[in-house]
Amino acid sequence: MKRIEAILEHQEMLCVEAAAGPCAFVVFGASGDLAHRKLYAGLYELFRRDLMSRRFYSLGCGRTEFSDEAFRDKVRQSLNETLDNPDGEMLETFLKHLYYTAGDYSDKGLYERLCAKMKELDAAYDVEGARIFYLSVPPVLYGEIADKLGALKLNCPAATGRFEQVRLVVEKPFGRDLDSAKELDRLLGRHFQESQIYRIDHYLGKETVQNLLIFRFANSLFEPVWNRNYIDHIQITIAETLGVEHRANYYDKSGALRDMFQNHILQMLALVAMEPPVSFEADRVRDEKVKLLRGLRPLTPEDAESSFIRGQYGPGQVDGKAVRGYLEEEGVAADSATETYVAAKLYVDNWRWKGVPFYLRTGKRLARRLTEIAITFRHVPHSMFMTAGLEDMPPNVLRFQIQPEEGMYLSLQAKRPGSKLCMSTLEMTVDYQQVFGVKMPEAYQRLLLDAMLGDQTLFDRHDSILTSWEYLMPVLDSWQSEGGRPIVYPAGSSGPSQSETLLHSDGRLWDKL
Ligand code: BG6
8 A cells, every 4th residue: 555645844734645556446337427427536536646556447337338438438528527627648548447347237147247357357457356346326226236246256355355355335325214224234234244335425525524523633622612511502504505406216205304314414413523532443433423323312203393394495596596396396296295404403412412402404405505514602601891791792603614615614702903892703714725725625536545445434334324213213204104294495595484493492593594
């Protein structure tokens, strides 16, 4: 393994980045949209940045027929559309490492052809047994693909006999409820060990989400106040302006709770609230995350109804343009009760967080795109300034903005120059792009590299997935049994007004979208 280490003195940074060794990267669902926009773009960037060995090949599998050449043409076209000015020569060199095999995922013949082609390419690229199977296909196919790979013993390289050299990467959502997630674990577990399974949650690959760990555990300033004694409440928002786009087929059976809340939102919550791990090692970090999720106060059926608000976007205006409502979107059932918005209030019953509310929300077709974690500290206990009451001194708020721009913001009270007592709120800002002068790498790059390096820190472990499903089951059960419908909100708004009551009843407000 090659290590690249650099200390940039003028910026006092310590960067450690490892480059991946030789590897076979097999993509199921290679002709799909995600593969083209994210996977091949991510692989190309790693290749270009020299973070991948040249002893690498990628073998795509899909139902559509392509020759190797035609497949490379398709990837060339999508990378030219996705990336800003890819280097032509580099791109051509990269494309030569791509191959393709077509077939039906349930047909044994596909796997036999795959196996034969891998044997040939493994030798040509001398990958030393390292392989990744990336399943960019609907989760119903995961079990079958894992079985077929297992039957041909592709889950372990014959030459080395080391299972850990073979990794299976699967996309979220992992299951659609507790039972299906357990079943999926059981199916994958027949041929792959937990240490071989990489469950992707692309939010964990985002720079500012990873920064939470550095921010919390590489500074001594904040950890002492990171608890119920100093923090009033925490808000986590993932707001999108996009609608369901071309994904109704998947989304209408899923909804915001399964698509965003069970994974992205709860994982961010775990990172912001977990205890300090003893080391930055995959299982030490994941132990703490799961411990935190286990501390979520269990929901009674009444809580599930009163603390979780679901909405569905109706027609409206986004960025000045009229847009359709969810029910008019192509592929959505005319009477669909699928939620495109969820807001919730929840508590973590542990020593650190007892009594601190966490307000979480995510939705499509909202007023603006914003992903943010906002930590609101308590008011000062007493105002010593005669003319200013406590209400004149807004509490400090620390924000981690993840999208659209990455940054950190801390609001503080300060004296304005001039008159003797004139206070105003100012904001200390760290704009990532400006400070580091680089474009933020795509989350997939980080995660693909980590999968190649065998580092599971940023991937979900089975117990954290099961714990989050277990927590959400009362909500899923209540929504299913009550037969009610989500509250309609106009596209381009801040979501259903009822979600405001979650905070109003506590005397608080959502951050403005
Ligand atoms: C995906 C969801 O996991 O995340 C999509 O399936 C959502 O519905 C997307 O649009 C949002 O990701 P990002 O990185 O654009 O915030």
